[in-house]
Amino acid sequence: MTATSPTTPSKIDSSCRLPLFTLFSGAAVWLVLSSVFGLAASMTFHKPDMFADCAMFSYGRAYPAWSHLLVYGFAIPSGLGVGLWLLARLGRVEVAKPLLIAVGAKLWHLGVMVGFVAIVNGQTSGYEWFELPRYAAMILFLSFMLMAIWVFVTYSRRTETALYPSQWFTLASLFWFPWIFSTATLLLQIFPVRGVVQSSVAWWFAGNLLNVWLTLSGLAATFYLLPKLTNRPLQSHYLALFVFWTVLIFGTWTGIPMHSPLPAWMSTLSSAAAVMMIVPMLALASIVFLTTIGAKTACGGGSLCFSKFGVLSFNLATLAAAIAACPAVARVTDFTWFTHGHTTLRLYGFFAMTMFAAIYHILPRVTGVEICPRRTKSHFWLALIGTLLLAVPMMIGGIKQGLKLADVSAPFLDSTKATMLGFRIGTLGEVLIAIGALIFLANVLLSILSHYRAIAKIAIADATAIQTAEVKL
Amino acid sequence: MNADPKKSSDVTNEAEPTAAMTAMPVWLVALMVTLLFLSAWYFDLYGGWFEPKVFSPYVSVADVQRFQPKTGGIAETVARGKKLFSDNCAVCHMETGVGNPANGCPPLVDSEWVKSPTATRMVMLISKGLSGPITVNGKVWNSGVMLAVGDSLPGSEAEKAEKIAAIATYVRFQFGKIAVETKPAQVEAIRASIKDRTANFTAEELLKAEP
Amino acid sequence: MKSSNTIFLAAFIALSASWAGFVLVPQIQLGRADQAKTIPAEDKYPLARAGLAAQGAEVYRSLGCVYCHSQQVGQQGVKVEVLLLDAGTNASSTLAAIAKVHPELNKPETITGLPKEIAYVADIAASDALVKAVTAVGGKVEVNVIPTGSDISRGWGKRRTVAQDYIFDHVVQPGTRRAGPDLANVGSRLADLNWQLNHLYAPKSMVKDSTMPAYRILFEKRKIGKVASADALKLTGDSAPPPGFEIVPTDKARELVAYLLSLRSDAPLFESPVTPPPAAAPATNTVAAK
Structure with a gap:
């Protein structure tokens, strides 16, 4: 480390500005677009023939477009952005090559767009959570590597050598994604493996993406925000370490559903791993409990609210997944909307909420401009109610559907009818989520815009001052 | 919207969070060991011990063999x-x-x-x-x-x-x-x-x- | 944790373990699978999809059918059925023989209304005694392996699907959700080409209250020319086109239906034993070789 004058938080924040603006604004745009497609997909259940003449919005394309945009468009860039800021702040170091990271982010968004256009035009790969065709996958991989390298260089130049838990989680997430993503791209699309090995790879990838990558990236933010906002130390280092290890060791084996055309050992192992995820879940619950108990901070619809709800959703989703992994329950819940319900809870409730918390915490520091608390508060309530209205009825509807499916005396259509109420409420949830996403987009864009307006004002003020001085002369 | 850069004091000069070094609760480790034991038991019962030809509900090759039609x-x-x-x-x-x-x-x-x-x-x-x-x-x-x-x-x-x-x-x-x-x-x-x-x-x- | 090396080591150990488990080992175990022999007929299974059906698989993928339809049959158990085909010339001695092995079957109904299943036993070996006893007195029995489970009761398949069923699919789409019924055996369940085409065009016309979206994008509505097209859909009621128009399936619709009709996975395999339904009786009429 060079012996230059120690950097200050505000210097670090401004070095993050360019990459974060690119990552967050793109993420917000994709989130809005994704909720539009989510809404279109959900409408199909009320009026099946709604998009009968419009291939782009037909369910089989709207649904993958929704999940693609949500995961690759929103989740990964926002997670990366937050991770970058955390590594810079906690390592007390300015970002290395912010321009290159911003270029990587632009390239990433381009890849997401290419994938999106391909999906709605029927070039879907056919693997859930990995819908993008291979040319888009290659763009994403390259741009991720471009960003990850400079994020890592930033980390390695840190001046603060003691490591904080958020750094472990972020670093592991940087390592995780290229490995799982390249495996999936190579073995599913470039040199496709034979038969059900494809399913195995695809499920392994999806499990690692949803249950490990999102968890690592989200918890990095949680472990930073909770102590920071409550102004208390994280309780404790060892518990966080325990969460880290157990998420890595158990989470990576989840993903293979109980019912699959794979040999018994694979689904058995995977369901055992899903049950083991109860361990990090309980450890996380105790961390949050011990850290925030007695804290006098009111959350008031700000970052702390988002973050707490994120943890709650993580615990609920993990618990639901663990219960659904038990063979007797899986017999009912597999192949139903229950799985979709708790996955949505994980995506919208845990990850998106945690990212909102982090972004609302980071943006004012990077732009120097506060975000109107009324707008974050309305976003919080819309997102919270929307997520609950979407996920909970889906899970209940899924159980009802599963019971009808298991009851062979009931005709198949009864199982579809059993979910209709869930869909009605769920669509309402999607609408609220979509409005929330719009507010989020407005918050991010206005925040960035007002930063440049402030700069322009200062510049004008300077120019005027010079002019006045010249006039005086 | 407020366009003015409002630099509040907590934004510019803020300490990063720290982690307390309190010891790990023992019950969590005990729970993990118990669950691991149950998982291993469950795998032993239903996992077919990595046999590629064993698919649920069969639990072992011997089990699959029990249902093979009589040859000859x-x-x-x-x-x-x-x-x-x-x-x-x-x-x-x-x-x-x-x-x-x-x-x-x-x-x-x-x-x-x-x-x-x-x-x-x-x-x-x-x-x-x-x-x-x-x-x-x-x-x-x-x-x-x-x-x-x-x-x-x-x-x-x-x-x-x-x-x-x-x-x-x-x-x-x-x-x-x-x-x-x-x-x-x-x-x-x-x-x-x-x-x-x-x-x-x-x-x-x-x-x-x-x- | 003090150093970044420990973090990367932790991540490497955890991820390489699951990578080996769910990527490498499956590839070693199943990645080179080739056609297997069915039991006991020794036919090669599965056969690769040909032409139209193979193209249809691409249409299936492109339309995202997998988000509502699974292509895998589950199985919860298996039972072995002893079917009494013929009680032989001396029915009472057959009954006596049966009763010796299974005392609870010692009642006259056992040997009336044949053929019928007289007992379910734990496995094939457990049926031996009964088979021997009946054949010794001139009766005829058949031992059948019958997989059980809700999917099978719904008629979605005869047995569970296994890795072997998918070896020639490039995008394997087992699916994880059943907003619509399972399609693993739709080719034998609903083998009617016209039904399939009509159902794709207007699902409600074939299945009342169906929640499946209509796939009108796969069909062409056109003015009837001098002669009506031979392959125009025969539609009635709400879904019928206005007079003077006809609905003609596009190539994509034909490919998709060819694919659907090719879906079938009920061959008896070692890893998923099942007694196949009795083969069609050998041709009885002497086909005149003229």
Whole structure:
């Protein structure tokens, strides 16, 4: 480390500005677009023939477009952005090559767009959570590597050598994604493996993406925000370490559903791993409990609210997944909307909420401009109610559907009818989520815009001052 | 919207969070060990120990084996015979056994020659072939010669007998609807009695051997 | 944790373990699978999809059918059925023989109304005694392996699907959700080409209250020319086109239906034993070779 004058938080924040603006604004745009497609997909259940003449919005394309945009468009860039800021702040170091990271982010968004256009035009790969065709996958991989390298260089130049838990989680997430993503791209699309090995790879990838990558990236933010906002130390280092290890060791084996055309050992192992995820879940619950108990901070619809709800959703989703992994329950819940319900809870409730918390915490520091608390508060309530209205009825509807499916005396259509109420409420949830996403987009864009307006004002003020001085002369 | 950069004090000068070094609660570790033990037990019961041929609800190869249909028996011989028939006989008699008048091949379906009480004359016929007129289902066939297909099958005498037995079983099962297996030993005995013969049989000779 | 090396080591150990488990080992175990022999008929299974059906698989993928339809049959158990085909010439001695092995079957109904299943036993070996006893007195029995489970009761398949069923699919789409019925055996379940085409065009016309979206994008509505097209859909009621128009399936619709009709996975395999339904009786009529 060079012996230059120690950097200050505000210097670090401004070095993050360019990459974060690119990552967050793109993420917000994709989130809005994704909720539009989510809404279109959900409408199909009320009026099946709604998009009968419009291939782009037909369910089989709207649904993958929704999940693609949500995961690759929103989740990964926002997670990366937050991770970058955390590594810079906690390592007390300015970002290395912010321009290159911003270029990587632009390239990433381009890849997401290419994938999106391909999906709605029927070039879907056919693997859930990995819908993008291979040319888009290659763009994403390259741009991720471009960003990850400079994020890592930033980390390695840190001046603060003691490591904080958020750094472990972020670093592991940087390592995780290229490995799982390249495996999936190579073995599913470039040199496709034979038969059900494809399913195995695809499920392994999806499990690692949803249950490990999102968890690592989200918890990095949680472990930073909770102590920071409550102004208390994280309780404790060892518990966080325990969460880290157990998420890595158990989470990576989840993903293979109980019912699959794979040999018994694979689904058995995977369901055992899903049950083991109860361990990090309980450890996380105790961390949050011990850290925030007695804290006098009111959350008031700000970052702390988002973050707490994120943890709650993580615990609920993990618990639901663990219960659904038990063979007797899986017999009912597999192949139903229950799985979709708790996955949505994980995506919208845990990850998106945690990212909102982090972004609302980071943006004012990077732009120097506060975000109107009324707008974050309305976003919080819309997102919270929307997520609950979407996920909970889906899970209940899924159980009802599963019971009808298991009851062979009931005709198949009864199982579809059993979910209709869930869909009605769920669509309402999607609408609220979509409005929330719009507010989020407005918050991010206005925040960035007002930063440049402030700069322009200062510049004008300077120019005027010079002019006045010249006039005086 | 507030465009002014409002730098509040907590934004510019803020300490990063720290982690307390409180010890790990023991109950969590105990819970993890318990769950790991239960998982291992569960895997032992249902996991099939990494066998690629074991799919739920079966739990082991031995378990799958318990439900394998009995091999041996007529079904297996019929399956073998079907293959041998399509390799050696179907060229003339067709896969469906309807024969081929253009080449002078009589049909096998419902033929009285196929439905004879024992398989003796069929084994003789397959072994040495046939020439001369033959009446099948009331129609006289005289333009073709059947070669000594049985003798020209590859393999030792025992293997030949076994193959001929399978063919005879299949033909009688499929075209004559006689579900009786022709045993290789039976074929060997018949072939031993005609082993020095080189000429084709005629229909009369066959009828004499088994009326 | 003090150093970044420990973090990367932790991540490497955890991820390489699951990578080996769910990527490498499956590839070693199943990645080179080739056609297997069915039991006991020894036919090669599965056969690769040909032409139209193979193209249809691409249409299936492109339309995202997998988000509502699974292509895998589950199985919860298996039972072995002893079917009494014929009580032989002396029915009472057959009954006596049966009763010796299974005393609870000692009642006259056992040997009336044949063929019927007289007992379910734990496995094939457990049926031996009964089979021997009945055949010894001239009766005929059949032992059948019958997989059980809700999917099978719904008629979605005869047995569970296993890795072997998918070896020739490039995008394997087992699916994880059943907003619509399972399609693993739709080719044998609903083998009617016209039904399939009509159902794709207007699902409600074939299945009342169906929640499946109509796939009108796969069809062409056109003015009837001098002669009506031979392959126009025969539609009635709400879904019928206005007079003077006809609905003609596009190539994509034909490919998709060819694919659907090719879906079938019920061959008896070692890893998923099942007694196949009795083969069609051998041809009885002497097809005149003229």
